[in-house]
Amino acid sequence: MAELEAATGLCDRAEEKLTPGRRRVLELLLRAGRPAKAYDLIAQFGEDGRPTKPPTVYRALDFLERQGLAHRIESLNAYVACRQGDKAHTAAFLICRCCQTSRELDTGGPTELLAAGERLGFSLDGLIIEGYGLCADCRAD
Numbered sequence: 455m456a457e458l459e460a461a462t463g464l465c466d467r468a469e470e471k472l473t474p475g476r477r478r479v480l481e482l483l484l485r486a487g488r489p490a491k492a493y494d495l496i497a498q499f500g501e502d503g504r505p506t507k508p509p510t511v512y513r514a515l516d517f518l519e520r521q522g523l524a525h526r527i528e529s530l531n532a533y534v535a536c537r538q539g540d541k542a543h544t545a546a547f548l549i550c551r552c553c554q555t556s557r558e559l560d561t562g563g564p565t566e567l568l569a570a571g572e573r574l575g576f577s578l579d580g581l582i583i584e585g586y587g588l589c590a591d592c593r594a595d
């Protein structure tokens with residue numbers, strides 16, 4: 455999978471290791487194609503269909519988030535792989551209420567919010583926007 459190769463390169467540059475467990479969790483997120491719950495990742499973790507121990511998955515998710523390879527969608531309590539590479543970015547999602555798919559938008563983020571934080575001397579290093587509605591497929595039904 456090209457995304458896994460890219461992730462490996464990204465971790466190398468950051469002098470971090472994409473261990474087999476971290477890589478496996480990222481692979482599952484990429485395959486899911488929609489927000490995945492931690493317990494689903496735990497259940498699917500083993501190549502042989504056997505679950506793993508929860509801390510393995512939670513630690514891997516934590517790592518992937520820190521490297522910008524995954525995001526947590528708070529309102530769904532679920533995770534998605536990020537395909538936007540290694541640049542720090544504001545994550546903005548369009549989440550379909552009907553089929554629960556999510557799509558990440560490449561936006562500059564709400565500049566007003568960032569500027570407001572700046573004025574207060576607040577250095578914002580994470581911002582996730584979760585927008586809800588119906589995707590094109592579900593609207594067509």
Ligand SMILES: [Zn+2]
Nearest residue numbers: 536538545558
């Ligand atoms: Zn992202």
Ligand SMILES: [Zn+2]
Nearest residue numbers: 550553589592
């Ligand atoms: Zn939909």
